[in-house]
Amino acid sequence: MVLIHEPTKSVVLNVSDPAYIQSLIPKFSKSLAHPDYNLAVKHTMESTRVLRNLGYDVPSPIQYQYPWPGKYSPFDHQRLMSDFLTLNDKCFNLSEMGTMKTASALWAADYLMSVGEVRSAAIFSPMSTMDTVWKQDIFDTLMHRTCGIVHGSMEHRLKVLSSPLDFYVVNHDGVVLTEVVKCIRRRKDIDLIIVDEVSMFRNSLTDKYKFLEWLVEKKKRVWLISGTPCPNAPTDAWALARLIDKSKVPRWFGSFQRETMLKVSEHRWVPKKDAKDKAYAALRPAVRFLKTDCIDLPPVVTENRQTSMSKQQTQLFEQMRKELVIDMAHGQITAVNAADKINKLRQILCGVIKDPASSDYILLDHKKRLRDLEDVLDEAAAKAIVIVPFKGIIRTLAQELEAHGHTVGVINGDVSPKMRDQIINQFKHEEHPQTLLCHPRVMSHGLNLTVADVTAFYAPIYSGDEYEQVIERFNRAGQTRKMTLVRLGAHPLEWEIYRMVDTKRLNQKTILDLFDTITY
Numbered sequence: 001m002v003l004i005h006e007p008t009k010s011v012v013l014n015v016s017d018p019a020y021i022q023s024l025i026p027k028f029s030k031s032l033a034h035p036d037y038n039l040a041v042k043h044t045m046e047s048t049r050v051l052r053n054l055g056y057d058v059p060s061p062i063q064y065q066y067p068w069p070g071k072y073s074p075f076d077h078q079r080l081m082s083d084f085l086t087l088n089d090k091c092f093n094l095s096e097m098g099t100m101k102t103a104s105a106l107w108a109a110d111y112l113m114s115v116g117e118v119r120s121a122a123i124f125s126p127m128s129t130m131d132t133v134w135k136q137d138i139f140d141t142l143m144h145r146t147c148g149i150v151h152g153s154m155e156h157r158l159k160v161l162s163s164p165l166d167f168y169v170v171n172h173d174g175v176v177l178t179e180v181v182k183c184i185r186r187r188k189d190i191d192l193i194i195v196d197e198v199s200m201f202r203n204s205l206t207d208k209y210k211f212l213e214w215l216v217e218k219k220k221r222v223w224l225i226s227g228t229p230c231p232n233a234p235t236d237a238w239a240l241a242r243l244i245d246k247s248k249v250p251r252w253f254g255s256f257q258r259e260t261m262l263k264v265s266e267h268r269w270v271p272k273k274d275a276k277d278k279a280y281a282a283l284r285p286a287v288r289f290l291k292t293d294c295i296d297l298p299p300v301v302t303e304n305r306q307t308s309m310s311k312q313q314t315q316l317f318e319q320m321r322k323e324l325v326i327d328m329a330h331g332q333i334t335a336v337n338a339a340d341k342i343n344k345l346r347q348i349l350c351g352v353i354k355d356p357a358s359s360d361y362i363l364l365d366h367k368k369r370l371r372d373l374e375d376v377l378d379e380a381a382a383k384a385i386v387i388v389p390f391k392g393i394i395r396t397l398a399q400e401l402e403a404h405g406h407t408v409g410v411i412n413g414d415v416s417p418k419m420r421d422q423i424i425n426q427f428k429h430e431e432h433p434q435t436l437l438c439h440p441r442v443m444s445h446g447l448n449l450t451v452a453d454v455t456a457f458y459a460p461i462y463s464g465d466e467y468e469q470v471i472e473r474f475n476r477a478g479q480t481r482k483m484t485l486v487r488l489g490a491h492p493l494e495w496e497i498y499r500m501v502d503t504k505r506l507n508q509k510t511i512l513d514l515f516d517t518i519t520y
Contacts, residue, residue, distance in 0.1 A: 001036065002056055004043065006064050011051065012037040025050050045086065045117060052087065060086045062111045070141035074107065075100070077294045082108040084287040090222045090244045092198075092286035097227040097379040097454065098301040098484035099289050102137045105194055105223060110142050112192070113166065118221065120166055121192035122184050124212070127151075127171045128305035128372040128488070129196065134169045136304075142166075150174060158183065172200055175211045185215050197375065198224040199231055204239035204253065216243055231378045232405075234260040234271050234279035241282040248282045256282075291381060291453065291482030300475055302485045304498070307372040309349065309490050310365035317348045317491070321518045328515060338511045339462070342493070345518065349490055350459050352393040361392030369488060370400055373458060376486045377406060377435055380454040383427065385436045387443065387470055388458045394437050397458070407432040412439040427451065440466045443473060450479040456486040460497040467501045492517040 001014045012032065015021060018039040022029045028042035041047050043061050051058045060083040068074050074082070081093060081104035093101050112118035125134050130149055138147045147167035148160040151174065161168060161183045168190065174180050184190055193216050195201070201209045216222045224243060230236040238256040241249045250256050260278050261269040272278075280286070309317065324341055327333050333341060347353050351366025377384050388394045391412045398408045409423040420442070427436050428451050436449070440461045452474045461467055475483055489495045496517050 002058060003037065004059070004064055005040070008040070009043050009061075009065060011041045011043050011047070011058055013039045013041065013051075013056065015039055021051075021054070024054075045112075045115060048087065059083055061115075062086050062108065066107070066111045066114075068107060069110070069143065070103070070107075072103070072140070074103070075294065077289045078104045078107070081105075081287055081289070082111070084285075085109075085223055086112055088285045089220055090285075091224070092229070092240075092244065092283050093223065093225045093288075094229055094280070094283060094286050095227060095289040096291045096381045096482075098291055098303075098482050099227070099294055100301065101225050101227075102133055102196070103141050105225065106137060106141050108223075109167075109192055109194070110145060112221075113145075118192045119189040120168070120187075121194055122168045122170060122190050123194045123196065124170050124172055124175060125196040126200070126305075126372070126375055127173075128307050128375065129303075130169050130171055130306065132304040132306045134167075134196070138167055150180065154179060161187075172197075172208065175215065176207045181211050181215050185218060191219065192221040192223070193219050194223045194225065196225045197379070198240060198243075199226045199229050199236065199378070200375075201243070202229075202231075202236040202239050204242070209239060213243060227379050227381065229283055230276075230279050233269070234275035237279035237282045241284075245284070248284060294482060300471065300483045300485050302487065304487050304489065304495070305372060305376070307369045307488050307490045310351075310368055312365045313348055313351065316353070316364065317345060320344060320348065324515070324518060333515065338515070342511060342514055345491075345493060346459060347390055347392070349494060350388070350390055350393050352390060352396075354392060361390075363393075363396055366393075369458070369490065370397065372488060373397075373456065374401070374404060374406070376454065376456045376488075377401070380434075380452075380484075382453040382481055383434050383436070383451050384454040384456060385438060385443075385449060385452045385470075385474060386456045386458055387438055387440050387461065389440065389461045390459075391439050393458075394439065398437055401435065401437075406435050408435045408437055409433040410437050411442050413442060415442075424449075440470055443470050449473045453479075453481040454484050454486060456488065457498075458488055460487065460489065460494050460501065462497070464501050 003012045005012050014037050018031055021039060025041060025047050028044060028047045030040050032038050032040050045061060048058050048060060062082055063079060078100055085105060085108035095101050109118060109121050123134055130151065135147055135149060138145060145166040147169060148163055148165045150157045150160050150168050150170040157180055201212055203209060229240055235257050238249050238253050260272055260275040262272050263269050351364045351369060352361045354361055388397060394410055394412055398410050401408050409427055411420050411423060427433055455471060455474055471485060487498055493514060496514055
């Protein structure tokens with residue numbers, strides 16, 4: 001029998017051999033003269049580990065001794081995630097997208113810092129979530145902690161790493177920079193490594209994986225986070241498992257492939273019936289919550305993800321921005337034509353511009369935004385809806401996504417009502433398509449798309465009403481999953497549009513305010 005006595009911060013037990021436990025943790029234990037309990041143990045991380053190794057189900061002290069700082073109170077499942085992380089030095093959090101894994105990891109890290117078990121942490125994340133997710137969550141959750149973004153020139157990266165901070169947020173590709181990874185590996189005070197969306201490291205043949213493997217092998221604590229650890233095949237688990245515990249999988253990839261996959265032709269393998277179970281068994285120790293299990297989650301979790309422009313987009317954007325600044329100086333920008341001017345900048349950000357002479361769309365290099373969109377789709381637990389504000393880019397996105405293995409349906413003004421109904425019916429009732437690319441105006445009313453649990457905005461849209469209506473396509477009666485709303489943006493102009501939509505301030509008059517984001 002185990003009881004947590006909060007006033008004395010103790011674990012009280014009734015055990016058959018109290019003297020044995022006292023011999024293991026003499027500093028933290030004492031005998032009790034009580035009818036129900038005969039031993040009291042100070043509730044610390046060290047004593048908890050000892051008791052758990054002896055088979056006693058003692059929770060982490062974080063559950064009872066941590067103030068859970070920040071703007072928001074933790075949900076029950078988040079407390080359990082943090083509990084698990086504090087008790088497992090090297091482990092996985094495989095909970096689905098939208099279960100708020102980030103805050104749970106930060107609370108766990110903060111608690112371990114407060115008791116002296118962690119000094120500082122390096123967080124590896126996709127570029128799109130460095131600022132808008134990790135940095136923002138550190139600010140919202142752990143206001144008393146410091147963090148730095150390790151990105152930019154090598155000089156700047158090393159300068160940030162030389163600063164005494166609690167958290168260092170590094171982009172995934174930063175792990176292949178020899179000076180950066182050597183600095184993190186060499187620093188003994190960086191004793192916690194957190195890798196977000198670790199499924200991006202599932203290919204053991206890449207330099208990115210090899211550098212990460214080299215980095216984490218000497219670190220005491222490594223927490224790997226992914227809602228979709230095996231996005232393509234159960235064999236994706238092999239490389240990830242080896243980052244935590246090489247004994248969980250065979251030494252060679254081919255052996256694990258034969259355990260989990262069946263070869264049906266010279267170049268084709270299909271998963272065996274128990275492949276998923278074997279893959280998750282390899283990814284241990286792990287905690288995993290499904291959205292449907294987290295009944296205390298808010299109905300829609302919003303994630304803002306920072307993307308970036310290509311060199312071509314940056315050049316065209318800057319050229320047009322300078323022209324607009326001149327027009328403003330000469331009084332040529334009015335409430336009437338402001339939206340049209342801003343639209344041209346928004347098109348560039350999306351990866352397309354419309355030729356005023358022919359009305360044809362000219363494609364720009366938009367690989368970075370496409371990559372970040374694919375990251376969102378790979379993380380989805382069910383189907384996904386992607387809102388694209390300009391139809392000139394929708395067909396190209398569909399072709400690019402399909403070339404990368406996604407099944408895609410397209411709905412915009414060019415699709416006939418009959419074909420639109422057919423695509424929607426397939427999306428709702430058949431396995432494919434998994435992704436629906438839509439123009440917001442054809443999505444605004446009357447559709448029930450609760451088969452999706454992710455809605456992503458490829459870029460912001462102007463109408464607050466359309467924005468709310470789009471969200472309601474999957475946030476309505478019949479929805480059985482928790483939902484995630486993802487918003488991509490590469491420039492302050494886009495984030496200001498999102499903010500105006502959030503505050504219901506987007507109208508013809510406030511469009512002029514958007515020019516403040518480009519007049520620098």
